[in-house]
Amino acid sequence: MRTHTVEDLTVTLEKEGADRYIKISYPLRYGVYSEVRTPDDTFQFNLNGEIKTIQGHGRGWLDASEWLKRTVGNDWIYFSAGGYTGAYDFIGEYYVPCLSYDTNAVLFSDRFNSSDVAEAFNAWHQLRDRLARLDLSALDPKLAEFFGRVIEMGPAQLENRARQFHDIIGGEVSVLPPDTRHVEYDVIPVIVADGCLYNCGFCRVKSGNKFTLRPAENIIDQIQALNEFYGRDLKNYNSIFLGQHDALFAGKDVLAFAARKAYEGLAIEQSKMKEPRLFLFGSVDSILQSEEGVFDMLNRLPFYTYINIGLESADADTFRFIEKPLTPKKVKKAFTRMMAVNQTYSNIEITANFIYGADLPEPHLPSIIDLTRNNLDHFHSKGTIYISPLENIGSKEKMRQEFTEFKKLCRLPCYIYLIQRL
Ligand code: SF4
Incomplete structure (x- = not known):
């Protein structure tokens, strides 16, 4: 200096x-x-x-x-x-x-x-x-x-550089997982799959495409090009986002390949920043279909991994209203799995999102209180719940009050999801 x-x-x-x-x-x-x-x-x-x-x-x-x-x-x-x-x-x-x-x-x-x-x-x-x-x-x-x-x-x-960055990864990252707040949103994105499983009616960040894996060569090309793109500043990054909306559905082999290649190819070990993190999104179906081996593999990576799952609600009317093909039963199973993974693996935290909106059916909020309170017998520090505001939240004051009330009842850490893109 x-x-x-x-x-x-x-x-x-x-x-x-x-x-x-x-x-x-x-x-x-x-x-x-x-x-x-x-x-x-x-x-x-x-x-x-x-x-x-x-x-x-x-x-x-x-x-x-x-x-x-x-x-x-x-x-x-x-x-x-x-x-x-x-x-x-x-x-x-x-x-x-x-x-x-x-x-x-x-x-x-x-x-x-x-x-x-x-x-x-x-x-x-x-x-x-x-x-x-x-x-x-x-x-x-x-x-x-x-x-x-x-x-x-x-x-x-700088505009040119941003275009070049988006060209490398094949488009913008429309939303980062809320957990990336832990690294001030300073993540390098590597896209392993595009699209998502549900293409829900309410969602404003979806691409509208069905879930499609990127070929291994594409993942390698991204990593090489990102290494050159970040250049001298690469050493300031220690965190990877495996995109886009449901990387967990890509499965164990793709996740292991992408995470390990990114760790080497983006020189994470040489980073000035310690404690590397890996971030990805999952879905109800991807967490339910994941074999235990997926979490076992993630737990052994040189990263601490955060997986964020969009549960959205635990109420059937709300799922119809937001046009998301899920059921309360499936969400409860996914929530139970999330808690089990959090308790089993010391290097993984699975977090979950629930929506908040003024127009949602009345049973929505009670359903998520029931899920996150009555299914747990004590407070757990792992398994953060994010409340994601929809376009119409009604009165801000009412939302803050309802959030505070929910936070008191919920037996998990609970915060508001502030959307960031990249
Ligand atoms: S909420 Fe998730 S699964 Fe539904 S459309 Fe948006 S990105 Fe896809």
Whole structure:
């Protein structure tokens, strides 16, 4: 790490942040990054020179403990600390990651329309313009090289990079599992299968295609291309998302192949970030059809694995209403299996989602309380339940009250699912 002063800029190259993800009530940066501080703002860049975070200080915009973060898909997320008390109780994190989705508006207002955020982006553009006017040949070569990368990675180039990223994996990741919050959504996606089993009527993230496995060569090609794409910044990643909507249905051999190839091909062992994680989605049918050998294999991988299952409800009327071909009996069996896997395997946590909406049939909420309370004789710390808000949640206040009530009754950790894409 080396600090340089250029005019009123303080520049720190290859600064070391935390080497594992932790839940903490002040802003913490992870991995290795370079930083430029101006009197008003702090800009952090990844090792490719791409803007990573912007945080303000002393000018009134952006609370000093809040920040903007750019994803590899070129979305900006506003990490909000305030505006609503009890963020941790609601989402399990000290900061609410605000991506501009309507269904995420349960806990926060849209920060992206604020003049503070517009000023933050302007400040970044002004910084790049300023760096472009410097005589780089007069600077320390490492500093000049870093400035060169920052100048090159302007908005058009970042858009191109996001397109290239989506081309590699064959399209956008329309939704990440809620458990990826544990690594601040910093996952490398490797797609093992497209489509899903049910193509439910209510779902807004589905592709509409039937479940189709990717060939092994495609998985290998993705991993090789992702290695090149992330380049210098690869060492800041320790987590893989095996996509898309039901990787568990891909079965033991495909999952073992993809996870092991990703671990090697994306140099997870050499990552600056410790405690590698693997994330995937499953479904009621995939968990019920999975042989025990699948979980046995996952448990022995060099990752801690999170599998998120969309249970949605435990009420037959609700399944008809949302056009999902499931029954309460099947959901109960899937829930029982989820709890058994969680108790058997120390390196796996299966979590589940249930929907929340103002228009859902009345028995919906009582059905999920019954499932997650009366089927368990005590509180379990593994098996987080996520409540996923639909488009129409009705009154936000009522939703918060009902969520709080549910959380008290549920015998599992319980949080709201804030959708993030990549
Ligand atoms: S909820 Fe899951 S299974 Fe249903 S359509 Fe959406 S992605 Fe597919």
